[in-house]
Amino acid sequence: MANCVVKDWQGKDAGKASLELKVAKETTANDLMHRAVLRQQAHSRQGTASTLTRAEVRGGGRKPYKQKGTGRARQGSIRTPLRPGGGIVFGPKPRTYNLAMNRKERRLALRTALMARVEDLVVVKDFGTNLEAPKTREITDALGRLGIAADAKVLLVLTNPSEVVRRSVRNLEKVKLIAADQLNVFDLLNANNLVVGETALATIQEVYGDD
CATH class of the missing domain: 3.40.1370.10 (Ribosomal protein L4/L1)
Incomplete structure (x- = not known):
């Protein structure tokens, strides 16, 4: 008391x-x-942070350049995570941070x-x-x-x-x-x-x- x-x-x-x-x-x-x-x-915490994967970024359906003969690394899409503007690998997605008690x-x-x-x-x-x-x-x-x-x-x-x-x-x-x-x-x-x-x-x- x-x-x-x-x-x-x-x-x-x-x-x-x-x-x-x-x-x-x-x-x-x-x-x-x-x-x-x-x-x-x-x-x-809101848990609303969200990034786009390479599957969600718009565009990139066309092969940027031919497979052989350019001397550059082969690329199938401009939305690859290896290029600026591409998708994000393992980025945040909306989630709940709630803890049980x-x-x-x-x-x-x-x-x-x-x-x-x-x-x-x-x-x-x-x-x-x-x-x-x-x-x-x-x-x-x-x-x-x-x-x-x-x-x-x-x-x-x-x-x-x-x-x-x-x-x-x-x-x-x-x-x-x-x-x-x-x-x-x-x-x-x-x-x-x-x-x-x-x-x-x-x-x-x-x-x-x-x-």
């Missing part, structure tokens, strides 16, 4: 919260999270990654609910009051982010907003700091707690 201090919008202590998730054994945790990250990165393993890797970042987790009560209009400066000032460096990569986790918060965050290159029920291992491990809304923490416990 991890105990967290809940802060308010001004960065002052406003209570306490706890998070209890089952994690992988220490001997297998790193391997499990590594495989989860590899799977996520592999699934982001059991659902229980994926959820265990996610819980393990989240609990591994508890030291960098900041729980905030009513994050951004007092914003009346989109304003990026309000978000940066709030992160500063929470003790987060200006150049840090921040993962902001909220249950139902309002449109005002979304528009306030979208101009911040190093701040990524994500819903509490859509967490992923890569973002959890890639961020320097995790800022989680108090209601989002309860959602995380509810969604990922039982397994």
